[in-house]
Amino acid sequence: MTAQVKPSARVDVELGERSYPILIGNGLIAGAPQFLAETLPGTRFAIVADEAVRAYAEQLEAGLAGAGLLLGPTVYVPSGEASKSFASLERVTAALLDLGVERDHAVVALGGGVIGDLAGFAAATLKRGVRVVQVPTTLLAQVDSSVGGKTGIDTQHGKNLVGAFHQPSLVLIDLDTLKTLPPREFRAGYAEVAKYGALGDSVFFRWLEDNAAAIFELDTYPLTDAVETSVRMKAEIVSRDEKEAGDRALLNLGHTFGHAVEAWAGYSGDVLHGEAVALGMVLAARFSEAEGFCAHTVSRRLEDHLAEVGFATTFSELRQRLGRAPTLDELTGFMEQDKKVKDGKMNLVLLSGIGNAFVAKDVARDKIRAFLAAELER
Numbered sequence: 001m002t003a004q005v006k007p008s009a010r011v012d013v014e015l016g017e018r019s020y021p022i023l024i025g026n027g028l029i030a031g032a033p034q035f036l037a038e039t040l041p042g043t044r045f046a047i048v049a050d051e052a053v054r055a056y057a058e059q060l061e062a063g064l065a066g067a068g069l070l071l072g073p074t075v076y077v078p079s080g081e082a083s084k085s086f087a088s089l090e091r092v093t094a095a096l097l098d099l100g101v102e103r104d105h106a107v108v109a110l111g112g113g114v115i116g117d118l119a120g121f122a123a124a125t126l127k128r129g130v131r132v133v134q135v136p137t138t139l140l141a142q143v144d145s146s147v148g149g150k151t152g153i154d155t156q157h158g159k160n161l162v163g164a165f166h167q168p169s170l171v172l173i174d175l176d177t178l179k180t181l182p183p184r185e186f187r188a189g190y191a192e193v194a195k196y197g198a199l200g201d202s203v204f205f206r207w208l209e210d211n212a213a214a215i216f217e218l219d220t221y222p223l224t225d226a227v228e229t230s231v232r233m234k235a236e237i238v239s240r241d242e243k244e245a246g247d248r249a250l251l252n253l254g255h256t257f258g259h260a261v262e263a264w265a266g267y268s269g270d271v272l273h274g275e276a277v278a279l280g281m282v283l284a285a286r287f288s289e290a291e292g293f294c295a296h297t298v299s300r301r302l303e304d305h306l307a308e309v310g311f312a313t314t315f316s317e318l319r320q321r322l323g324r325a326p327t328l329d330e331l332t333g334f335m336e337q338d339k340k341v342k343d344g345k346m347n348l349v350l351l352s353g354i355g356n357a358f359v360a361k362d363v364a365r366d367k368i369r370a371f372l373a374a375e376l377e378r
């Protein structure tokens, strides 16, 4: 018998026959058997989980087993970005095949963005596609990676270079899981929350400036609100532009610079995705200012807010924290692999104001190099 649990909010991603609900609330893992059975009736589930969330995995496993919905023991994946690799994909795929996954079964991805991206990609390719349910347990995964269907792994050439669009059938956001998340990881997730304000909602950004301290304290009201507002914005953008033909690229604010920093750092945990995105957003804002697209007050405000919550916002701070920093050629080399490069032209998400991002097409490489050279000296 599973507990009756009610979500406090529901957001829908509208994609025709691939539409799905995102349920947000406290204690939702306890209600997972009910939500899964309602969303995918008659299906059985295989769990892929981060080793660090074993307690939640055991709870989920027991609930699904009790309801007769479990395929077999949880497939555990080592924590950290290094697991978004071909080797992990092979291991997870083999383990799912060992469990006897069939086309009509579904994979449950339980963990942060690493597990969501990896297990989501395994599901996308296994038997040419089985369904996936995302149960995100980091702030980053709750506000961003569990929604929208981008799945994939990293390669030596750069971030997320092998993957597929594979929308989940359900996203189950249990805010209680954030209680065990290390503070550094919580902050990394906050970068993507701030991103939504910066790219498309100045009122939300202002609210974040006023409420960040309470959000970091896991105060129920502002935390729930921050997650719900973020998810609503992402769901709305994805519903409009599932495969990034247009507006979805705005969700990449800070990522062209950020992914380059992350790839340079080598997926070792020295620079977390959110930390790289925070620095990347400041660089995008400062480049926007240098190019005359926005006033100094815009980049200053973004930098001040991200610095206030503890992010490194300059390469010199990165150098101080890590004892090393990328070279200009390393950064620009990784930037060439960005998926927004089209016909060899570099496209960047820039800001004309807080809450106003746009895609700048065919940005001259010499301008980017000159800007980054100065930033590396700053």
Ligand SMILES: NC(=O)c1ccc[n+]([C@@H]2O[C@H](COP(=O)([O-])OP(=O)(O)OC[C@H]3O[C@@H](n4cnc5c(N)ncnc54)[C@H](O)[C@@H]3O)[C@@H](O)[C@H]2O)c1
Pocket: 050, 051, 052, 053, 079, 080, 081, 084, 111, 112, 113, 114, 115, 117, 137, 138, 139, 140, 141, 144, 145, 146, 147, 148, 149, 150, 151, 159, 160, 177, 178, 179, 180, 181, 182, 185, 188, 189, 273, 274
């Ligand atoms: N698909 C997308 O749209 C999308 C969007 C944003 C980011 N991403 C990807 O997401 C990844 C980053 O995700 P992340 O920040 O969640 O990192 P992550 O998955 O590595 O999780 C962060 C850390 O927290 C631990 N952890 C997870 N949940 C926990 C919990 N509840 N309690 C205690 N520890 C917990 C993990 O073991 C890990 O050490 C990157 O690979 C990034 O590229 C994808």
Ligand SMILES: O=C(O)C(=O)C[C@@H](O)[C@H](O)[C@H](O)COP(=O)(O)O
Pocket: 144, 148, 150, 159, 160, 192, 244, 248, 249, 251, 252, 255, 339
């Ligand atoms: O969902 C999206 O679209 C995003 O760009 C969200 C990003 O936060 C996320 O990091 C995404 O994985 C980046 O995708 P990529 O296509 O630049 O690899």
Ligand SMILES: [Zn+2]
Pocket: 144, 192, 255, 273, 277
């Ligand atoms: Zn991101």
